[in-house]
Amino acid sequence: MTGRDENIQETHQTELMSAFEGDIPLATAGPSAIRRLGRRYVPAVVAFFAVVLIWEGFTRLFGVETFILSKPSEIMASFFETGGTIWGAGFRTLIESVGGFALGTLFAVLTSLAAARWAGFRDGVLPLAIALNAMPIAALAPIFNNWFGSTNVFSKMGVVAVVVYFPVMINTTRGLLEVDPAEVELMRSVAAGPTQVMRRIQVPNALPYFFASMKVATALSLIAAIIAEYFGGPQDVLGQYIVNRAQLFQFPDAWAAILVASIMGVTFYVLVLIAERIFMPWHVSLRARE
Amino acid sequence: MTQAVEARRLGKTFGRGEESLVALEDVDVSFAPGDFISLIGPSGCGKSTLLRLIADLVGPDHGELKVNGKTPRQARLDRDYGMVFQAATLLDWRTVRKNVELPLELMDFGADARAARAGEMLTLVQLERFADHYPWQLSGGMQQRVAIARALSFSPSILLMDEPFGALDEMTRELMQQEVLRIWGETGTTVVFVTHSIPEAVFLSTRVLVMSPRPGTIGDEIVIDLPRRRDENTREDAHYFELITEVREALRRGEKSRE
Numbered sequence: 001m002t003g004r005d006e007n008i009q010e011t012h013q014t015e016l017m018s019a020f021e022g023d024i025p026l027a028t029a030g031p032s033a034i035r036r037l038g039r040r041y042v043p044a045v046v047a048f049f050a051v052v053l054i055w056e057g058f059t060r061l062f063g064v065e066t067f068i069l070s071k072p073s074e075i076m077a078s079f080f081e082t083g084g085t086i087w088g089a090g091f092r093t094l095i096e097s098v099g100g101f102a103l104g105t106l107f108a109v110l111t112s113l114a115a116a117r118w119a120g121f122r123d124g125v126l127p128l129a130i131a132l133n134a135m136p137i138a139a140l141a142p143i144f145n146n147w148f149g150s151t152n153v154f155s156k157m158g159v160v161a162v163v164v165y166f167p168v169m170i171n172t173t174r175g176l177l178e179v180d181p182a183e184v185e186l187m188r189s190v191a192a193g194p195t196q197v198m199r200r201i202q203v204p205n206a207l208p209y210f211f212a213s214m215k216v217a218t219a220l221s222l223i224a225a226i227i228a229e230y231f232g233g234p235q236d237v238l239g240q241y242i243v244n245r246a247q248l249f250q251f252p253d254a255w256a257a258i259l260v261a262s263i264m265g266v267t268f269y270v271l272v273l274i275a276e277r278i279f280m281p282w283h284v285s286l287r288a289r290e
Numbered sequence: 291m292t293q294a295v296e297a298r299r300l301g302k303t304f305g306r307g308e309e310s311l312v313a314l315e316d317v318d319v320s321f322a323p324g325d326f327i328s329l330i331g332p333s334g335c336g337k338s339t340l341l342r343l344i345a346d347l348v349g350p351d352h353g354e355l356k357v358n359g360k361t362p363r364q365a366r367l368d369r370d371y372g373m374v375f376q377a378a379t380l381l382d383w384r385t386v387r388k389n390v391e392l393p394l395e396l397m398d399f400g401a402d403a404r405a406a407r408a409g410e411m412l413t414l415v416q417l418e419r420f421a422d423h424y425p426w427q428l429s430g431g432m433q434q435r436v437a438i439a440r441a442l443s444f445s446p447s448i449l450l451m452d453e454p455f456g457a458l459d460e461m462t463r464e465l466m467q468q469e470v471l472r473i474w475g476e477t478g479t480t481v482v483f484v485t486h487s488i489p490e491a492v493f494l495s496t497r498v499l500v501m502s503p504r505p506g507t508i509g510d511e512i513v514i515d516l517p518r519r520r521d522e523n524t525r526e527d528a529h530y531f532e533l534i535t536e537v538r539e540a541l542r543r544g545e546k547s548r549e
Contacts, residue, residue: 182379189345189373190393190444191366200392204383282383282424 070252078252079259086241086253090260093229093238096153097221097268100160104221105214107161108169116176116202117194126173133166138224141231150233156225163224164217168210175209176202208283211276218268222261292359294448294480295321295344300353302339312505313339317353319499319508323447326474326481328491328498330537331544336506337484341452344482345373358447369397371448372441376456378433380425380440387412387421390439397444411439414473431462435469442477449474451483455490464525467493471520488541492533493520500537502544510540 052072058064059071066074079086111129115122141159148155179201187197229239238257245253276283300317303310314336321327329337342348343355346362357365365371372393380389390408391399399407412418415435417428425433434454441449451470455463467490474481485491491498498512514533516524524530 180379182375182377183381185347186373186375186379188347189366189371190396191369192396196396200395201381204381207383280383 067249067251070255074252075255075259078250079256082253082256086238086257086260089236089238089241089257090264092234092236093222093225093261094264094268096156096225096228096237097160097264099153100157100225101164101217101221101268103157104161104164105168105217108165109172109210111169112172112176112206113198115173116206117198122173126170129166129169133170137163137166138227141228144228145231145233150231155233156228159228160221160224163220167216167220168213171209171213172206175206179205207280211272211280214272215269215276218272219265222265222268226261291323293320293356294323294325294358295319295482296354296356296359297340297343298354300340300343300355301351302336302343302348303351314343315505315507317506317508321480321482323480324478326483326494326496328483328485328495329501330485330488330491330498331501331506331541332486332503334503334506335501335544336503337501338452339506340501341450341482341484344448345371345450365448369393369444370446371450372444372446374434374437374441374449374451374454376453378425378430378437380433380436382425385422385424386417386428386436389425389436390443392440393444407443408439411443412436414442414476415439415469429462431458431466434458434466438470438473442473442479445477446479448480448482451481453484453486456486463490468521470494475518488534488537489525492516492530492537493524498537500540500544502541509544512536512540 055069056072059069111125115126137159140162141155144155144158148158176198183201183205184197187201192200226239226242229237230243234240235244238261242254242257245251245257297317297319300314300319301312302314303312305311317336317340319340329340331337339348343350344357344362346357346366355362358368358370360368360370380386381392384392387405387408390411391404394404394407408421409418412421415438417432417435417439420428420432425436428436437454438449455466458466470481470483471494473479481494483491483494492514495514496518498514499508500510500512501507502509512533516527516530516533
């Protein structure tokens, strides 16, 4: 199963994330489990604080101007002072991301199922989809603003949905099609029809591909929402907040907004990871063994 | 009486033109219900092809083939046979019990009937304690026993086995042979068993069909007139060794006639 995973990684982002994706435990018990957890996470926590300390020390020691690189202490001060504003903006950006993510994933899964079921549809639509995937989709944002109106939340959700659609659709289709021929033969020997093969072999086989692509899509959806916001629309969203504070030379505020976006991105990712654990206990246990 | 399997001048060629390979040529066989038939021969002799023709996993090019008096396709759709492949082919995402239940799900058995039947089958292969394990938690021999339980879960009248113990070590293999004989005795199923091991074929079968390659044909048939109840002592029996010699010589004759 992990061999299949390696084929799925479409962007380097997943590779980066897969370094720690298998390691978040759901249930832990006993002192040995705690020790194991400690061994696993202590290095990451230490590294995080080391980076922050070096950052702080570097900016103080060399007197780096705040508009070049704000100090972590300034960023944290802004983060707590402007907390209500940035979290409110973050929430509205999150709605765009999650809404677009849900729409994009839904359409991707429907396309994948149709492509796996009907060869004609597959041969017609897949090459087109792969060609469209090469398009820089963020460039569509002004056009979506024109279609839906820049203040309409669907203008942002639309960009997010299109960004999410392609990796999820391409990977899920691959998962539905790259099944073990021996399993298909087994199903034939017990007189299973195409729908039964789909439900009992192809769909379970595609789940690891589906979740891997969704994990990529969590980060993509926030990136797409913020970029779409740069092209205009309501002012009380993260993208506009970052642009406005940067124009006013309030860089610690911009950094604090980026911090909020990062926290939301990690949370979103972890939620998909938990969903993966719930829906595919067998897969996670296989990985844990290896 | 309707034969479990009956073939007349059965032939199968793979590929076309110069690249083509005659996998089977003019094969006539007749397997009686309750028989334990082994197909043995060197690789390329068409033994697996014959099994796959019976299973309707490939179609014949010429000749006639009847399974329980029906076309192989109809027999497959009627679930007249259960098949055990060389690899256990268990579904990773299902527990042992759910793997055994798979054919029953396709046949629309209710949940209770499925669970009861799977329980019986796991008792038959002595894996009831492992019902809730996932396949990767089992050894190769245990996985293959699950595959046998799955193949027998819907009580087919024929069990097709394609080198099922080829990947197992010798000790496990002998245990599995005992197991298969016991199951065969308890269920009365007709078994068609493909192997390249001479002792395995002799130990298990009522009849051994010796096949030879290029093109695949059936040469000698050796009736194994050992008592039906066989155990570890059978492996020490003088007549057992005579039969092994007989099969080995038949295999040599098959190869010589091609040279």
